[in-house]
Amino acid sequence: MKTAILGAGCVGGGLLHILDESGVAQAARIVEREGSLCTDPRVTHDINEVLRDGGIEAVAEAIGGVGAAYEYVLAALKCGKHVVTANKQLVAERGAELHAAAQKSGAALLFSAACGGGIPFLRELAAAARYDDVLSLGGILNGTANYILDLMQQGGSFEHALAEAQALGYAEADPSADIDGHDTARKCALGCAVAFGELPAQSSILMEGIRYITAEDVRELASRGLCCRLTAYAERREGGLFACVQPELFTLDSAPAAVRQNYNRAWYYLRYGGLFALTGQGAGALPTGGAMARDLCDIMAGTRTMLAQGCRSAAADGDKEYKYYIRVSGEGTEYTARISAREMHRRAKELRGQGKEVFFAALDE
Numbered sequence: 001m002k003t004a005i006l007g008a009g010c011v012g013g014g015l016l017h018i019l020d021e022s023g024v025a026q027a028a029r030i031v032e033r034e035g036s037l038c039t040d041p042r043v044t045h046d047i048n049e050v051l052r053d054g055g056i057e058a059v060a061e062a063i064g065g066v067g068a069a070y071e072y073v074l075a076a077l078k079c080g081k082h083v084v085t086a087n088k089q090l091v092a093e094r095g096a097e098l099h100a101a102a103q104k105s106g107a108a109l110l111f112s113a114a115c116g117g118g119i120p121f122l123r124e125l126a127a128a129a130r131y132d133d134v135l136s137l138g139g140i141l142n143g144t145a146n147y148i149l150d151l152m153q154q155g156g157s158f159e160h161a162l163a164e165a166q167a168l169g170y171a172e173a174d175p176s177a178d179i180d181g182h183d184t185a186r187k188c189a190l191g192c193a194v195a196f197g198e199l200p201a202q203s204s205i206l207m208e209g210i211r212y213i214t215a216e217d218v219r220e221l222a223s224r225g226l227c228c229r230l231t232a233y234a235e236r237r238e239g240g241l242f243a244c245v246q247p248e249l250f251t252l253d254s255a256p257a258a259v260r261q262n263y264n265r266a267w268y269y270l271r272y273g274g275l276f277a278l279t280g281q282g283a284g285a286l287p288t289g290g291a292m293a294r295d296l297c298d299i300m301a302g303t304r305t306m307l308a309q310g311c312r313s314a315a316a317d318g319d320k321e322y323k324y325y326i327r328v329s330g331e332g333t334e335y336t337a338r339i340s341a342r343e344m345h346r347r348a349k350e351l352r353g354q355g356k357e358v359f360f361a362a363l364d365e
């Protein structure tokens, strides 16, 4: 299948390398912005060359963001070209609209590379949602945050770990998306769309990142046999959709504690099938480029969508109770009884508004 790669940076470059070596699909053109240093003869700066080329059946979008990426993907779908994308922001913000455009033209829209890096999480989730009810889903979905938390647990500093994650190509262009939870929240939204047919607005997902964790927090938690991971959790109940991203505590002998470096561990829970968990590299050029190649193979095998008919935008307005570890500057640390997640997140914002530094992490026991 002749394919155009949009953006040959970290992930797009990984895909290009894989396609050129494996030949599973032909990387026929590469669309790069003006001024790009890429000297490959397949490079064009004009998306219309791709759109007008009837021999190109698919585009693989790895530009990122929702500017040119949105414009190009929508145009490609309208032309009937299949699309694979690793762009979670694009699908989280414009997924319902792009899905409708794909359905209208009969083109495929696959985005398994947008969540979990190389892990086929969304792919398996989409398959499971066809034969069972997904009751809940979540996990460690950001490689950069996990890399930082893992290195801090071994005594490293937050800043050093972040710089390494950036050098290794794990972090987003703006790493605050990794650290503050936006990236995990987008991936959580994609999971909800695939599993529940509801794409929650980003603003409705409860979100707390790892920006405020300190070496003292890590030591205090370790002294109680606990470690911290940044996790997503979502469930669909009669009371509504609940979706939350927050630091979460696990015992040192648990499966999430064993997730090291840039690895992710994504899970889903089925009414009949019970718990499924998938672990693998959650970020990086080759794992994520490989996931895009996987989606291209699925298109060649006939797959056209990962979303149920009628997937719609929604608000995640449910709630859930957790115990919390909280540290407030000048007030010390506290382990709470079970309290509402909404109330905890609201309280942290209020305290920060009063100039306090706050770190909190959930314990689901």
Ligand code: HSE
Pocket: 114, 115, 116, 117, 141, 142, 143, 144, 145, 170, 171, 172, 178, 183, 282, 283, 284, 288
């Ligand atoms: N910045 C993301 C991460 C890349 O660290 O997980 C993969 O989605």
